Amino acid sequence: MKIYCLFLIATLSVLNAKAQGLGAVYLRCEYKENPVTDVTSPRLSWELTSKENDQVQSAYQILVASSAELLSESKADLWSSGKVPGRATYQIGYQGKPLESRQICYWKVRSWDKSGRVGQWSKMASWEMGLLSKSDWQAQWIGLDLNHLGKGKTYHLPPAPYLRREVFIKNTMKKARLYVTALGLYEFSINGKKAGDAFLTPGWTDYDKRVYYQTYDVTSSLKPGSVNALASQLSYGWYAGYLGYSLLVQNPVVRAFYGKVPLLKAQLEVTYQDGTKDIFTTDQHWKAGQGALLESDLLNGETYDASLEAQGWDRVGFNDKNWKTPPIYPDKPARQIQVYPGPPVRITQTMPVKSVTERATGSYIFDMGQNFAGIVRLKVKGVKGDTVRLRFGEKLYPDGRLMTENLRMARATDTYILKGDPQGERWEPKFTFHGFQYVEVTGLKTRPDHQTLLGLVIGSDTPKVGSFETDNSMVNQLYSNIDWTQRANYIDIPTDCPQRDERIGWTGDAQVYVKSATFNRDVASFFTKWVVDLNDGQFENGAYPLYAPAPSLRKTDTFSPGWMEAGIICPYQIYRAYADTRMIVQGWPHMVRFMDFLEKRSKGAYVFKENAFDDIDPKGGFGDWLSFGKKTPPDMLASFYYAYCADMMAEMAEAIGNQKDYAHFTKTAAAIRKAVLTHYTDSEGRFKTDEKAYGKGEGYVDGALGFTGHTQTAYANAIYMKILKETDTGKAGAYLVELLKANGGKLGTGFLGAKPLLPALSASGHSDEAYKLFLSKEFPSWGFEVENGSTTIWERWDSFTKEDGFKYNAAMNSFSHYAFGAVCEWMFGNAAGIRPSKPGFETFDIRPEIAPDGMGKDGINYLIASLHTINGKITSEWRKETEKLTLKVTVPVNTTAHIYVPAESPNHIQLDGKPFSTFTNAKVTKQEKGYVIVEAGSGAYQFSVSQ
Numbered sequence: 001m002k003i004y005c006l007f008l009i010a011t012l013s014v015l016n017a018k019a020q021g022l023g024a025v026y027l028r029c030e031y032k033e034n035p036v037t038d039v040t041s042p043r044l045s046w047e048l049t050s051k052e053n054d055q056v057q058s059a060y061q062i063l064v065a066s067s068a069e070l071l072s073e074s075k076a077d078l079w080s081s082g083k084v085p086g087r088a089t090y091q092i093g094y095q096g097k098p099l100e101s102r103q104i105c106y107w108k109v110r111s112w113d114k115s116g117r118v119g120q121w122s123k124m125a126s127w128e129m130g131l132l133s134k135s136d137w138q139a140q141w142i143g144l145d146l147n148h149l150g151k152g153k154t155y156h157l158p159p160a161p162y163l164r165r166e167v168f169i170k171n172t173m174k175k176a177r178l179y180v181t182a183l184g185l186y187e188f189s190i191n192g193k194k195a196g197d198a199f200l201t202p203g204w205t206d207y208d209k210r211v212y213y214q215t216y217d218v219t220s221s222l223k224p225g226s227v228n229a230l231a232s233q234l235s236y237g238w239y240a241g242y243l244g245y246s247l248l249v250q251n252p253v254v255r256a257f258y259g260k261v262p263l264l265k266a267q268l269e270v271t272y273q274d275g276t277k278d279i280f281t282t283d284q285h286w287k288a289g290q291g292a293l294l295e296s297d298l299l300n301g302e303t304y305d306a307s308l309e310a311q312g313w314d315r316v317g318f319n320d321k322n323w324k325t326p327p328i329y330p331d332k333p334a335r336q337i338q339v340y341p342g343p344p345v346r347i348t349q350t351m352p353v354k355s356v357t358e359r360a361t362g363s364y365i366f367d368m369g370q371n372f373a374g375i376v377r378l379k380v381k382g383v384k385g386d387t388v389r390l391r392f393g394e395k396l397y398p399d400g401r402l403m404t405e406n407l408r409m410a411r412a413t414d415t416y417i418l419k420g421d422p423q424g425e426r427w428e429p430k431f432t433f434h435g436f437q438y439v440e441v442t443g444l445k446t447r448p449d450h451q452t453l454l455g456l457v458i459g460s461d462t463p464k465v466g467s468f469e470t471d472n473s474m475v476n477q478l479y480s481n482i483d484w485t486q487r488a489n490y491i492d493i494p495t496d497c498p499q500r501d502e503r504i505g506w507t508g509d510a511q512v513y514v515k516s517a518t519f520n521r522d523v524a525s526f527f528t529k530w531v532v533d534l535n536d537g538q539f540e541n542g543a544y545p546l547y548a549p550a551p552s553l554r555k556t557d558t559f560s561p562g563w564m565e566a567g568i569i570c571p572y573q574i575y576r577a578y579a580d581t582r583m584i585v586q587g588w589p590h591m592v593r594f595m596d597f598l599e600k601r602s603k604g605a606y607v608f609k610e611n612a613f614d615d616i617d618p619k620g621g622f623g624d625w626l627s628f629g630k631k632t633p634p635d636m637l638a639s640f641y642y643a644y645c646a647d648m649m650a651e652m653a654e655a656i657g658n659q660k661d662y663a664h665f666t667k668t669a670a671a672i673r674k675a676v677l678t679h680y681t682d683s684e685g686r687f688k689t690d691e692k693a694y695g696k697g698e699g700y701v702d703g704a705l706g707f708t709g710h711t712q713t714a715y716a717n718a719i720y721m722k723i724l725k726e727t728d729t730g731k732a733g734a735y736l737v738e739l740l741k742a743n744g745g746k747l748g749t750g751f752l753g754a755k756p757l758l759p760a761l762s763a764s765g766h767s768d769e770a771y772k773l774f775l776s777k778e779f780p781s782w783g784f785e786v787e788n789g790s791t792t793i794w795e796r797w798d799s800f801t802k803e804d805g806f807k808y809n810a811a812m813n814s815f816s817h818y819a820f821g822a823v824c825e826w827m828f829g830n831a832a833g834i835r836p837s838k839p840g841f842e843t844f845d846i847r848p849e850i851a852p853d854g855m856g857k858d859g860i861n862y863l864i865a866s867l868h869t870i871n872g873k874i875t876s877e878w879r880k881e882t883e884k885l886t887l888k889v890t891v892p893v894n895t896t897a898h899i900y901v902p903a904e905s906p907n908h909i910q911l912d913g914k915p916f917s918t919f920t921n922a923k924v925t926k927q928e929k930g931y932v933i934v935e936a937g938s939g940a941y942q943f944s945v946s947q
């Protein structure tokens with residue numbers, strides 16, 4: 001008995017010790033859980049949990065095995081990292097045996113804590129290798145040219161091709177994988193069941209250079225010992241459909257930028273128990289025909305005549321005698337075929353109808369209550385031939401009509417023709433999406449109800465990582481608007497807008513917003529994909545394009561300062577947020593080429609005073625797009641961006657251990673700064689007001705109001721990009737405040753000025769001014785949009801006003817444009833004060849700026865924000881109480897925070913209700929401008945500051 005007890009105690013203490021060790025969770029490979037990848041040294045990551053405060057990892061060990069059985073016995077036949085000392089928990093490249101196509105790798109990890117205790121092995125995770133070489137592909141490109149059937153006058157919208165084949169699967173099937181891609185869009189099914197849940201596959205790329213494929217585990221969809229039906233519908237998509245905004249400028253080329261006929265390439269690989277395989281590929285054994293999908297276009301919508309359904313076409317036994325043998329189309333040798341690296345586009349949420357209103361004309365307006373990108377599912381009953389038409393819009397006119405003018409030539413109309421099923425019919429389109437809040441439905445024979453439509457939100461499925469809440473409802477609505485606009489525009493690529501005939505990857509919009517995006521969603525793999533698009537779109541001369549992917553929609557679409565720098569800024573921000581250096585290494589030759597381009601353009605002057613961008617139209621570039629009042633000269637902004645890029649290049653060179661380039665870009669950055677100051681500032685340290693100092697370009701702006709360097713945008717950018725000497729930041733901040741005052745306390749900034757405006761005010765000691773702008777509800781401001789009923793961020797500050805309605809040129813009036821949402825960066829980085837001091841938030845600051853007093857309901861007295869970083873979840877929460885301020889912070893395991901407690905002295909601070917001095921894992925490091933700076937390891941902290 002005694003022995004038993006002792007044994008029990010010993011066992012319990014072992015369990016206890018283990019329970020106290022570090023836990024490794026959320027195992028990911030290339031930013032995804034259990035993915036398919038073709039990266040041959042994929043990067044692994046995990047997060048740590050601990051029951052103790054102030055914990056760090058002192059070492060880790062990774063095991064990778066070729067089977068789950070081997071891994072469970074800890075037999076790592078592929079790779080054992082050994083015990084690796086240090087804190088690294090992410091961006092750890094696999095370094096085991098070379099991996100082959102189709103190989104599945106099972107892995108686990110364990111960590112040692114700071115006192116050398118080893119934690120338990122994590123749960124098992126896995127990744128699977130895709131097809132690593134083009135020669136793994138036996139499948140051919142097949143398709144059916146139906147272009148001659150496009151009937152419309154305004155739009156040429158041919159029907160969607162349908163492709164099918166039946167295959168026999170032996171009854172000893174062990175597993176099956178389906179590899180599919182398309183030039184255009186595809187949906188693939190097996191025995192009538194859609195493979196996977198992704199939408200708009202395989203995504204948009206420069207199809208002449210690369211196309212992505214998806215891999216599906218279809219083991220459970222196939223019937224062994226039986227005939228199975230493989231079926232695919234194709235659509236025109238970005239490859240062959242309408243694209244971009246060429247219609248606006250009457251360019252006769254409005255569709256089929258990459259090719260005319262959508263094509264499919266698919267390979268089903270079935271492995272049997274004895275290790276043998278059957279590979280079924282797209283080839284001449286397939287049959288091609290048509291079905292109910294009469295029109296299918298990304299921008300224009302779909303028309304589906306259910307009475308024409310080829311019943312059972314996607315199942316076994318369908319008579320395809322009259323279908324054609326699809327021609328085989330040649331491949332382009334230069335085109336690479338790779339695993340889709342981004343997060344899939346999916347239906348991420350359903351949206352019930354908020355209200356239905358009957359219009360006098362017999363049509364109905366459905367209000368979804370939220371502007372979003374997606375489609376609707378229609379439920380309807382009627383007789384064969386009844387035609388239900390769905391038109392989509394973001395706004396209604398005051399008289400209740402649907403406003404569609406701002407869609408320009410995007411028809412954004414779905415039509416469903418009933419087959420007359422007495423049980424009722426359900427339909428949703430497959431290859432289109434709309435940006436909308438309202439749906440106008442006509443053609444219903446019976447009165448609809450809320451169930452007639454269901455909204456389906458689509459977007460790249462980027463995990464939510466941020467939250468932001470205050471006691472101010474306007475601010476909360478603004479944050480919701482920002483996140484919704486991001487979701488509506490991160491659809492395979494970062495687009496400008498989801499509704500009009502544009503929806504392209506404008507680089508300026510993307511670069512001003514990328515940092516904000518990282519606060520809301522995990523966009524690491526999303527940008528892993530898009531940065532390749534950017535690099536693929538780089539011009540011969542080294543400039544990054546205006547939009548990526550970059551089909552040449554108009555001859556004049558080339559590059560512009562403020563836009564082209566996305567090629568540097570996006571990889572840099574991804575590096576800062578996720579400590580991703582691989583993106584830097586892979587993009588380095590492109591980035592260096594771009595910097596060479598800038599150097600050449602500056603002709604050794606390090607500023608662009610010689611109208612360096614005169615060859616592009618509009619002259620000098622877009623400048624501070626959609627700003628008010630006098631315009632900031634584009635060449636001046638270009639020079640600032642040059643310095644900013646050189647700084648980022650120096651930092652990134654250092655991060656990848658490239659000392660030579662580090663030295664070079666450090667020197668370049670200094671030279672640019674010197675030249676900028678000499679050329680653009682006067683003796684008072686102000687930016688010159690004399691127009692002669694600037695390029696002669698008119699700028700692509702509303703109204704030629706002339707240029708001056710003395711603008712909000714100029715100072716905001718100069719402070720944000722640290723163009724000025726540190727000692728002059730205060731002066732620049734004062735000019736900025738002076739300019740705001742002169743403008744009635746209102747902002748006048750456009751795309752390039754709005755992002756740095758609040759951060760620059762905060763950085764120069766004018767946090768209260770930043771808050772005033774942030775909390776303002778007067779035109780122009782973020783609050784003004786909210787006051788005017790917005791549920792998303794608008795393209796223009798006054799896209800709509802209650803008094804004047806739609807004031808602007810409808811062609812340029814999107815209600816879902818994220819650029820001005822870049823204020824999100826200040827909300828998290830300043831108001832909540834969450835800022836990385838080392839990439840990936842391995843160390844970070846919490847430096848909250850507390851909102852000014854005396855604003856009553858229009859102010860902020862309580863704020864809570866959180867960010868789930870690659871290191872785990874950080875929280876910053878502050879509350880103003882009578883004579884007291886509380887600040888709560890959570891610091892993830894394995895990280896260190898510098899918490900800036902807003903207090904005059906440590907004596908005013910209590911931590912978790914006790915005097916500060918009693919703590920060992922949180923210590924005061926210094927005091928600075930109204931803050932006591934506390935260094936803290938992992939854990940939760942509650943500070944209370946007496947005022």
Ligand code: BGC
Pocket residue numbers: 496497502506507508509622625817
């Ligand atoms: C887009 C913008 C874009 C701009 C170029 C517009 O049509 O919607 O967001 O950056 O063109 O200035």
